Amino acid sequence: SSELTQDPAVSVALGQTITITCQGDTLRSFYASWYQHKPGQAPLLVVYAKNNRPSGIPDRFSGSRSGNTASLTITGAQAEDEADYYCNSRDTSHNHWVFGGGTKVTVL
Amino acid sequence: EAQLVQSGAEVKKSGESLKISCKDSGYSFDSHWIGWVRQMPGKGLEYMGIIYPGDSDTRYSPSFQGQVTISADKSISTVYLQWSSLKASDTAMYYCARQIAVVIEKTAGYAFDVWGQGTMVTVSS
Numbered sequence: 001s002s003e004l005t006q007d008p009a010v011s012v013a014l015g016q017t018i019t020i021t022c023q024g025d026t027l028r029s030f031y032a033s034w035y036q037h038k039p040g041q042a043p044l045l046v047v048y049a050k051n052n053r054p055s056g057i058p059d060r061f062s063g064s065r066s067g068n069t070a071s072l073t074i075t076g077a078q079a080e081d082e083a084d085y086y087c088n089s090r091d092t093s094h095n096h097w098v099f100g101g102g103t104k105v106t107v108l
Numbered sequence: 109e110a111q112l113v114q115s116g117a118e119v120k121k122s123g124e125s126l127k128i129s130c131k132d133s134g135y136s137f138d139s140h141w142i143g144w145v146r147q148m149p150g151k152g153l154e155y156m157g158i159i160y161p162g163d164s165d166t167r168y169s170p171s172f173q174g175q176v177t178i179s180a181d182k183s184i185s186t187v188y189l190q191w192s193s194l195k196a197s198d199t200a201m202y203y204c205a206r207q208i209a210v211v212i213e214k215t216a217g218y219a220f221d222v223w224g225q226g227t228m229v230t231v232s233s
Binding site for chain 1: 143152153157158170205208210220224225
């Protein structure tokens with residue numbers, strides 16, 4: 001399958017924990033990567049592979065995988081975490097990559 | 109520090125050709141794959157294709173095969189995305205991004221870790 005499915009929108013209270021999921025058959029074979037995208041900015045890699053964070057990404061961002069589902073967890077969400085989040089992974093049937101539809105995260 | 113710098117915004121008319129660029133500064137350009145990503149107004153990110161500048165090996169998403177051409181000139185550390193005949197539906201923000209790959213517990217993971225600032229392409233009919 002070449003599709004990655006994400007919930008369109010979720011909300012979280014300031015300081016609480018939120019988990020965003022990404023589902024797709026390809027996730028049984030490859031890890032996902034996660035991107036934060038704010039208006040007027042380039043996407044920012046926040047988590048990749050098993051649970052790797054690039055330098056500078058706060059440790060409140062973490063990733064996991066189970067079966068065909070990858071998850072991004074924000075523990076203690078901050079106002080600045082309000083953004084669109086996208087997962088990405090390699091497609092198993094073709095030699096290319098695919099993004100999920102994105103999840104809009106609102107911090108209340 | 110790795111950095112990708114894209115060419116500036118473009119305003120074109122339907123049927124015109126266009127080539128936008130993505131220039132590396134600060135890392136070994138021809139040892140990483142570089143991808144292109146589209147974001148149409150109000151829509152999500154879409155993977156378009158990817159190129160290895162070291163030998164110009166190029167792969168396209170099926171959705172973009174035949175619609176665009178990705179190329180590279182490693183002598184000037186630059187990757188390109190071009191259209192031969194633009195359509196109004198090509199109006200979008202285009203990003204280039206460097207891809208990294210890791211293997212953990214026998215499972216591969218890929219990520220676009222460095223992104224260009226984006227090039228806005230506006231096509232009027």
